[in-house]
Amino acid sequence: MGGVDVGTGDSGKRQTNAEINMIPFIDLLMVTISFLLITAVWVTFSRMNANAQIPGPPNPDKEVEPQTPEKILHLHIHEANFNLVWKQGSTVVSESTVTKPQGDVVYSELAKKLGEEWKVHGGHQDKSDKKIDQAVLHTDNSMPFKEVISVLDALYDTQREMAFPDGTVKKVPVFNMTFSVR
Numbered sequence: 001m002g003g004v005d006v007g008t009g010d011s012g013k014r015q016t017n018a019e020i021n022m023i024p025f026i027d028l029l030m031v032t033i034s035f036l037l038i039t040a041v042w043v044t045f046s047r048m049n050a051n052a053q054i055p056g057p058p059n060p061d062k063e064v065e066p067q068t069p070e071k072i073l074h075l076h077i078h079e080a081n082f083n084l085v086w087k088q089g090s091t092v093v094s095e096s097t098v099t100k101p102q103g104d105v106v107y108s109e110l111a112k113k114l115g116e117e118w119k120v121h122g123g124h125q126d127k128s129d130k131k132i133d134q135a136v137l138h139t140d141n142s143m144p145f146k147e148v149i150s151v152l153d154a155l156y157d158t159q160r161e162m163a164f165p166d167g168t169v170k171k172v173p174v175f176n177m178t179f180s181v182r
Contacts, residue, residue: 111157135175
């Protein structure tokens, strides 16, 4: 086993020994090997398998028809107004503006306009349709929380009937709301 020999000579000189202390070297080697093994395992977990046929058609003879992206409502909140922008992919389908009432945080005009816009542009209006239209809320970080909640209340004010598998019909909000990140 590796170790250090300090020597026990009788002369006043210290004896020189060429033997290298192997214990720190073995410790370093074991830590390095374990680090490499653990890293190799995590790299294989984060790997995504793909081949040239994904997302190709299951039948090469059958032509794939492109799917059109769904319409998404983008609600931009500014100091004096709200901009309602319906987009399909990167194409703007419709754009309208609602002015903010001064001093009031109940946005009934916004809720009314959202309902009108959804009836014209909403993609999931049938009772049997289980999907909900998407709305993206664009706001500044300095907006007061009570105003954000009032806008969310206006978004969720518009509702539609949805049929559930157990035969019941319930009213659900028409929008699934998400926040944008700047």
